[in-house]
Amino acid sequence: MSKLLQAIRGMNDILPEQSPLWRYFEGAVASLLDGYGYRQIRMPIVEATELFKRSIGEVTDIVEKEMYTFDDRNGDSLTLRPEGTASCVRAVLEHGISNNGQVQKLWYIGPMFRHERPQKGRYRQFHQIGVEVFNLAGPDIDAELIVLTWRLWGLLGIRNAVTLELNSLGTSEARATYRDALVQYLAARSESLDEDSKRRLKSNPLRILDSKVPETQALLIDAPKLADYLDEESRVHFDGLKARLDAAGIPYVINPKLVRGLDYYSKTVFEWLTDQLGAQGTVCAGGRYDGLVEQMGGKPTAGVGFAMGIERLILLLETLQQVPEEISRQVDVYLCALGEAAELAGLKLAERLRDQLPGLRLQVNAGAGNFKSQLKKADKSGALFALVVGEDELAQQVIGFKPLRGQGEQQNIAWSELSQHLAACLQQA
Ligand code: ATP
Numbered sequence: 001m002s003k004l005l006q007a008i009r010g011m012n013d014i015l016p017e018q019s020p021l022w023r024y025f026e027g028a029v030a031s032l033l034d035g036y037g038y039r040q041i042r043m044p045i046v047e048a049t050e051l052f053k054r055s056i057g058e059v060t061d062i063v064e065k066e067m068y069t070f071d072d073r074n075g076d077s078l079t080l081r082p083e084g085t086a087s088c089v090r091a092v093l094e095h096g097i098s099n100n101g102q103v104q105k106l107w108y109i110g111p112m113f114r115h116e117r118p119q120k121g122r123y124r125q126f127h128q129i130g131v132e133v134f135n136l137a138g139p140d141i142d143a144e145l146i147v148l149t150w151r152l153w154g155l156l157g158i159r160n161a162v163t164l165e166l167n168s169l170g171t172s173e174a175r176a177t178y179r180d181a182l183v184q185y186l187a188a189r190s191e192s193l194d195e196d197s198k199r200r201l202k203s204n205p206l207r208i209l210d211s212k213v214p215e216t217q218a219l220l221i222d223a224p225k226l227a228d229y230l231d232e233e234s235r236v237h238f239d240g241l242k243a244r245l246d247a248a249g250i251p252y253v254i255n256p257k258l259v260r261g262l263d264y265y266s267k268t269v270f271e272w273l274t275d276q277l278g279a280q281g282t283v284c285a286g287g288r289y290d291g292l293v294e295q296m297g298g299k300p301t302a303g304v305g306f307a308m309g310i311e312r313l314i315l316l317l318e319t320l321q322q323v324p325e326e327i328s329r330q331v332d333v334y335l336c337a338l339g340e341a342a343e344l345a346g347l348k349l350a351e352r353l354r355d356q357l358p359g360l361r362l363q364v365n366a367g368a369g370n371f372k373s374q375l376k377k378a379d380k381s382g383a384l385f386a387l388v389v390g391e392d393e394l395a396q397q398v399i400g401f402k403p404l405r406g407q408g409e410q411q412n413i414a415w416s417e418l419s420q421h422l423a424a425c426l427q428q429a
């Protein structure tokens, strides 16, 4: 016998038992975003490698060591997207849909790929729902993004388990001045820096701020603070955001060390964190990227967005036992038929019921079997009611209507009254 093949490490199947929760989650987010006027965009999963190098930045973890990059048969370098913002910006530019200041409020959902060390809450194929807004430069829209995620946590019942961290990175000019001061401070103490940070000192010094190495952390205590270098415009913007969050009653913590892993952020950055999932605590993260569109070859265009990790949020729902019970029941009614003539009548009845009761979740027994085995399958399906047709029922043009969850006795219902009776019973259930 040949060896069974397995899925790639860090890339998971989402099995049928799990899918209802995914659909519930995705549905909740989609209708929430509809309610705030966001429109869905669907981008390809594979893009030119150049796109991510140019947008995410050459010296980021993602581009340096996490991308799935390969040459296709024409010798072009392609990459499985590690995130969605770059593709979204490319699409918006390619189709000219944010030209002339036209506002776009967009969202997307789908798999992302990063070659990381797989562990709980961290995978090589994972899924994000992302939101991107173009051509709105004020703090009002930053606030809206946070307000809508806060509403989502409320709808999902996980509000008490997440906290919001905020920071402002300032404009790129302010950041450049700060970067010089930070480099000067750290370069004078470089013998105490870890190897990664030494390298970053030249390539991407701001990333040293979120180093996890204790010695580096200690060194940073007296380092220059980004907040002291914030330009006036960014300060006003940040104050505007905080005022709106205060007005909306959304609690937050200012984290001066929050810099985010991607190069393209400016002004606002934020993360929603939980302490319920161990090390992989960020469930949603984002920020403003006013320079990105121009950097990608477009006109100067304000941009702001976030992405949430679906696996981590699903894990959180499970951990907090916030999985609604009704989503796991996939079948309302199970139809059993004994004998060929009864099967034919059952098929016709089932299709008529589907016509009359749109949305009805009706499973028709397949693979024959005696009544006992069919009823066993009906019970196992999770259905609330079984419908039974045998020779007698066929002769009388009735159906055996059997409650499976202790809501009364089996009774015969005339075919002509079946849909009405079933609808009433389902409503009561
Ligand atoms: P982390 O700090 O956890 O590595 P990140 O800063 O790399 O996250 P982003 O690029 O901002 O993450 O992606 C947004 C969200 O996507 C994260 O907050 C997280 O919820 C989710 N996410 C990122 N990488 C992974 C992964 N490898 N597996 C599962 N979810 C992920």
Ligand code: MG
Residues within 6 Å of the ligand: 261
């Ligand atoms: Mg990461």
